Amino acid sequence: DWPASYFWRELAAFYPQAKVILTVRDAARWFNSIDNTLFRFMRSPVTPDDEAARRQIVMARDIVQKRTFDDRIDDRDHVIDTFERHTRAVQAALPAERLLTYDVAQGWEPLCAFLGVPVPDQPFPRINAQQELLDSHAGRYNLS
Template sequence: MKVIGAGFGRTGTASLKAALELLGYGPCYHMSAVIAQPYRVRQWLDVGEGRSRDWDEIFAGFQSALDWPAAAYWRELAAHYPDAKVILTVRDPERWWDSVSETIFRSALAERRLPLRRRLIRRLVALRAPDFALYPRMARATVMDRVFDGRIDDREHAIEVFERHVAEVRATIAADRLLVFESKEGWGPLCAFLGVPVPEEPFPQVNERPAFTRKRRGRLWRLIVRGR
């Protein structure tokens, strides 16, 4: 593990993932890997519920890790991989809330009050892909309850958690090991921090917000049809 991302989801982690992979720090572990390979859901559920924390097994084959759920364990990962550099992705707290409340948090809150049609879909997913059916429980254990005390519908609380998190990472990680980064800054600070040349191609700008719900529904139907 060469790079650990300490930034919350919806702080440009998808863009940074693409950038790190272009720079040779891939493959990069991201929530998208958990969704793409449902057995990883059970791994994180074991972490969240205190049964196992075999970081080397979870991140086998990866050179970097960003986004939740990994970012919720930044302290543990920074200690376990002492030679890895740490990148804290940040953005304006208000804009972060607008983004996360319309995507990740909205999806998590919807799980609490599923209409009949979605309950039936969930039952089909549980039959075809039992590991992925544990995703809501895993998300609660590793992020929603662990990081936000379950109060993901409380704007002021969530923003306070976000700001406190940024302060804690800054105070904990040594300055020469930490980069506080916004994707709009582009290649310059990232490449200087990692000690690598600046690529010729533009810095990736991946905006998953408009397609978030569509991609999630598509994934559920693929699981039902293919069972993986």
């Protein structure tokens, strides 16, 4: 996730023995999710007395909106294309033994096998916290 995903090349180079987990999902559904959460936060004014929120938005606007999506977060096709190019770039750059391309719908098994750890004796968490995220930030941002 951002901001770390923007710096994946630098992180992979700095930690050459680290395994990398590239989470993937349907691009159209991903766009709908990010458009309703992170992009929504970035479009909103920040409560003037909340310095932490202001700094988060400034960082997000720089790394996500400007650097990642070329100031085109309202261009759905461009955002989806950037998302898909990112996936292909990571897959092309890292060897298979170091990279797991992973959809959370796959559950524990491929993730645990890749990491060399036992499968937990509990169900894989399956939540969509989008509304919870929006609710938790409602006082910090004008999301209307």
